[in-house]
Amino acid sequence: xxxxxxxxxxxxxxxxxxxxxxxxxxxxxxxxxxxxxxxxxxxxxxxxxxxxxxxxxxxxxxxxxxxxxxxxxxxxxxxxxxxxxxxxxxxxxxxxxxxxxxxxxxxxxxxxxxxxxxxxxxxxxxxxxxxxxxxxxxxxxxxxxxxxxxxxxxxxxxxxxxxxxxxxxxxxxxxxxxxxxxxxxxxxxxxxxxxxxxxxxxxxxxxxxxxxxxxxxxxxxxxxxxxxxxxxxxxxxxxxxxxxxxxxxxxxxxxxxx
Amino acid sequence: xxxxxxxxxxxxxxxxxxxxxxxxxxxxxxxxxxxxxxxxxxxxxxxxxxxxxxxxxxxxxxxxxxxxxxxxxxxxxxxxxxxxxxxxxxxxxxxxxxxxxxxxxxxxxxxxxxxxxxxxxxxxxxxxxxxxxxxxxxxxxxxxxxxxxxxxxxxxxxxxxxxxxxxxxxxxxxxxxxxxxxxxxxxxxxxxxxxxxxxxxxxxxxxxxxxxxxxxxxxxxxxxxxxxxxxxxxxxxxxxxxxxxxxxxxxxxxxxxxxxxxxxxxxxxxxxxx
Amino acid sequence: xxxxxxxxxxxxxxxxxxxxxxxxxxxxxxxxxxxxxxxxxxxxxxxxxxxxxxxxxxxxxxxxxxxxxxxxxxxxxxxxxxxxxxxxxxxxxxxxxxxxxxxxxxxxxxxxxxxxxxxxxxxxxxxxxxxxxxxxxxxxxxxxxxxxxxxxxxxxxxxxxxxxxxxxxxxxxxxxxxxxxxxxxxxxxxxxxxxxxxxxxxxxxxxxxxxxxxxxxxxxxxxxxxxxxxxxxxxxxxxxxxxxxxxxxxxxxxxxxxxxxxxxxxxxxxxxxxxxxxxxxxxxxxxxxxxxxxxxxxxxxxxxxx
Numbered sequence: 001x002x003x004x005x006x007x008x009x010x011x012x013x014x015x016x017x018x019x020x021x022x023x024x025x026x027x028x029x030x031x032x033x034x035x036x037x038x039x040x041x042x043x044x045x046x047x048x049x050x051x052x053x054x055x056x057x058x059x060x061x062x063x064x065x066x067x068x069x070x071x072x073x074x075x076x077x078x079x080x081x082x083x084x085x086x087x088x089x090x091x092x093x094x095x096x097x098x099x100x101x102x103x104x105x106x107x108x109x110x111x112x113x114x115x116x117x118x119x120x121x122x123x124x125x126x127x128x129x130x131x132x133x134x135x136x137x138x139x140x141x142x143x144x145x146x147x148x149x150x151x152x153x154x155x156x157x158x159x160x161x162x163x164x165x166x167x168x169x170x171x172x173x174x175x176x177x178x179x180x181x182x183x184x185x186x187x188x189x190x191x192x193x194x195x196x197x198x199x200x201x202x203x204x205x206x207x208x209x210x211x212x213x214x215x216x217x218x219x220x221x222x223x224x225x226x227x228x229x230x231x232x233x234x235x236x237x238x239x240x241x242x243x244x245x246x247x248x249x250x251x252x253x254x255x256x257x258x
Numbered sequence: 259x260x261x262x263x264x265x266x267x268x269x270x271x272x273x274x275x276x277x278x279x280x281x282x283x284x285x286x287x288x289x290x291x292x293x294x295x296x297x298x299x300x301x302x303x304x305x306x307x308x309x310x311x312x313x314x315x316x317x318x319x320x321x322x323x324x325x326x327x328x329x330x331x332x333x334x335x336x337x338x339x340x341x342x343x344x345x346x347x348x349x350x351x352x353x354x355x356x357x358x359x360x361x362x363x364x365x366x367x368x369x370x371x372x373x374x375x376x377x378x379x380x381x382x383x384x385x386x387x388x389x390x391x392x393x394x395x396x397x398x399x400x401x402x403x404x405x406x407x408x409x410x411x412x413x414x415x416x417x418x419x420x421x422x423x424x425x426x427x428x429x430x431x432x433x434x435x436x437x438x439x440x441x442x443x444x445x446x447x448x449x450x451x452x453x454x455x456x457x458x459x460x461x462x463x464x465x466x467x468x469x470x471x472x473x474x475x476x477x478x479x480x481x482x483x484x485x486x487x488x489x490x491x492x493x494x495x496x497x498x499x500x501x502x503x504x505x506x507x508x509x510x511x512x513x514x515x516x517x518x519x520x521x522x523x524x525x526x527x528x529x530x531x532x
Numbered sequence: 533x534x535x536x537x538x539x540x541x542x543x544x545x546x547x548x549x550x551x552x553x554x555x556x557x558x559x560x561x562x563x564x565x566x567x568x569x570x571x572x573x574x575x576x577x578x579x580x581x582x583x584x585x586x587x588x589x590x591x592x593x594x595x596x597x598x599x600x601x602x603x604x605x606x607x608x609x610x611x612x613x614x615x616x617x618x619x620x621x622x623x624x625x626x627x628x629x630x631x632x633x634x635x636x637x638x639x640x641x642x643x644x645x646x647x648x649x650x651x652x653x654x655x656x657x658x659x660x661x662x663x664x665x666x667x668x669x670x671x672x673x674x675x676x677x678x679x680x681x682x683x684x685x686x687x688x689x690x691x692x693x694x695x696x697x698x699x700x701x702x703x704x705x706x707x708x709x710x711x712x713x714x715x716x717x718x719x720x721x722x723x724x725x726x727x728x729x730x731x732x733x734x735x736x737x738x739x740x741x742x743x744x745x746x747x748x749x750x751x752x753x754x755x756x757x758x759x760x761x762x763x764x765x766x767x768x769x770x771x772x773x774x775x776x777x778x779x780x781x782x783x784x785x786x787x788x789x790x791x792x793x794x795x796x797x798x799x800x801x802x803x804x805x806x807x808x809x810x811x812x813x814x815x816x817x818x819x820x821x822x823x824x825x826x827x828x829x830x831x832x833x834x835x836x837x838x
Contacts (some may be wrong), residue, residue, distance in 0.1 A: 006393035017381040040678045041711040049679040081377045088343045088371035089394040092363040183607040211651050216601035222664045
């Protein structure tokens with residue numbers, strides 16, 4: 001485990017020493033502050049549009065950082081030839097991969113902490129109350145969802161040669177799932193066989209990332225979800241992440257890296 | 259079997275003090291033991307057979323010696339090293355480090371590796387990089403601190419330990435490479451073209467380090483094109499050509515046998531006609 | 533050695549030239565602009581006609597906010613959401629909704645569907661009735677739909693319902709009468725012939741400012757515009773006609789102008805879905821005209837909804 005945490009530590013250092021996160025965070029803050037400065041009918045208590053914009057930006061930034069950071073881990077190591085002195089140590093490929101996954105996931109967790117703290121401050125400035133439990137739940141679900149995305153992107157980095165291809169495909173897949181996965185069953189039921197079965201099969205196979213998108217509940221002040229339900233969702237995500245990581249390890253073991 | 263190797267056999271067999279007996283079951287006590295190693299790469303053209311990079315290589319490196327691994331470009335030196343380091347899977351044969359199969363990550367616990375092209379995480383400082391590698395070797399924190407100070411002083415990078423590696427010159431980056439190869443106080447040091455790109459002072463320092471390690475009883479295994487240096491520092495050499503072992507033995511024995519310097523032995527063995 | 537001041541001088545000269553050119557061209561552009569004023573609007577230039585699509589999207593988004601996020605997608609049954617509820621509840625547009633507005637999702641089709649309903653709003657609520665919290669006393673949350681309505685109006689100033697719906701909620705639930713009036717006047721500036729905006733502006737004066745004279749003027753203007761625009765159509769907007777006529781009739785009745793009130797009631801009855809009820813009102817007014825003494829309890833104002 002020590003090696004896994006050591007590799008993860010390097011990934012986290014890389015994230016906070018690169019400019020990506022700071023640029024996106026500052027951009028998010030600026031956009032939100034500009035939107036907050038707009039006057040709608042002299043009412044200073046309107047907040048939900050601001051929460052929606054902020055959460056949308058958080059989701060976009062978090063996916064951008066998670067996917068781009070993860071997509072370049074192994075290819076950059078290979079391209080920069082840092083992979084060789086690394087694997088020349090008593091470090092198995094499996095542990096290296098797990099370390100990369102853990103590093104990306106923890107780095108995204110830290111990033112989400114910063115974003116959600118800003119979101120909380122922004123919302124509290126208008127609402128004058130802070131539903132901590134709701135925000136914590138949203139942040140945790142968001143973080144757990146990113147585990148699936150990171151595992152998926154890590155697998156893609158071993159399948160696709162170019163990081164740009166991996167990034168594009170990962171983004172497209174995640175966007176498809178977030179926007180349309182919930183409705184695939186409705187579309188499937190309207191189709192004749194065999195397309196119905198194919199689409200329903202796809203519906204069951206893909207990880208339903210939209211389960212973790214609870215922005216509407218946060219924006220419109222709905223009560224928090226039961227924690228047991230959250231726990232089940234987290235297990236669901238971790239199961240998918242594990243399956244994807246196992247696939248990635250199997251591919252990485254067979255791959256010649258020289 | 260190559261006739262040249264047939265000639266070497268009597269020389270090797272006579273040197274009883276260096277021969278290490280094989281354990282029952284074929285497991286050698288040699289630091290590096292390669293038996294009938296075969297590495298083949300698939301070709302892109304359909305219907306074409308695989309391309310052999312290493313053919314039936316049998317080689318051993320004894321404890322405490324400096325071993326030079328020589329050969330022209332494309333001879334299979336790097337492929338062999340990649341198999342030893344676990345970067346490439348062998349198509350056939352066995353390779354062991356300290357009696358442990360190279361497929362096990364633990365076989366690399368006691369080695370240090372310096373690649374030819376030294377690139378490290380540019381966003382880390384030298385100290386952070388060494389601490390990271392020390393963690394991979396499970397070196398305790400206090401011991402790691404001591405080792406880091408030691409190796410940084412050895413490679414004369416103590417003054418720049420807290421600067422990011424991206425601010426280092428090429429020579430400094432190579433010295434960082436040497437530092438990371440020594441962080442775990444390895445019993446076997448594997449160097450791939452260690453003096454490549456270095457100025458004469460840098461080469462001298464690398465030779466000094468190799469000599470120092472040799473004096474401490476460590477084993478050094480390195481590939482190089484600088485036959486003059488090899489002749490100076492190595493106890494034994496192996497010469498590879500087109501994936502096959504063409505010559506193996508003590509430097510002085512090979513030189514004495516061919517009545518010429520190592521460079522000319524090399525050219526003869528690889529069949530170079532001027 | 534080249535002087536370092538030369539590039540700075542050249543730069544200064546160019547800046548002066550640019551400013552002079554801009555000042556001279558600006559005057560010419562003002563005269564040339566004329567009918568091309570729209571092309572000076574950044575949104576029009578950038579988005580073209582697609583801004584109307586976005587405007588409609590944001591109008592629907594406001595309705596989604598009105599329902600605290602519980603809203604059908606294009607994949608769900610939208611029969612009960614053809615007319616946005618925030619518009620229908622405001623009384624400014626006629627409703628065309630039918631079907632079940634609380635269960636458009638239907639029964640869960642599989643375990644994933646059932647499980648997923650815990651992660652998004654799954655209960656029908658209105659913001660003017662407390663929204664997700666269910667606190668009926670808190671109707672001010674309706675403010676949350678305002679940004680989207682404002683944006684919708686900005687993108688498509690010719691969508692009348694945006695102005696009327698916004699103005700209703702501004703004055704009724706947020707107590708912002710001045711802002712509602714200003715917004716309607718902005719709408720009237722963009723749509724000078726809009727009878728809907730005139731009618732709604734009349735309601736502002738009647739219900740909030742209690743300026744009945746102005747309200748009358750506006751409603752009369754609205755009626756004239758309606759008759760000019762809608763009357764020739766094979767399927768005119770009956771809903772607004774009934775609203776305008778009924779409000780005028782009740783206003784005149786309240787002020788004792790019974791003859792005028794009867795005239796408006798006749799108009800009202802001609803297009804009402806419940807003419808019998810309107811007739812009862814007419815009879816009551818006639819009775820009041822005939823005998824100045826109180827004529828008993830007045831009949832209930834007939835429902836306006838078609």
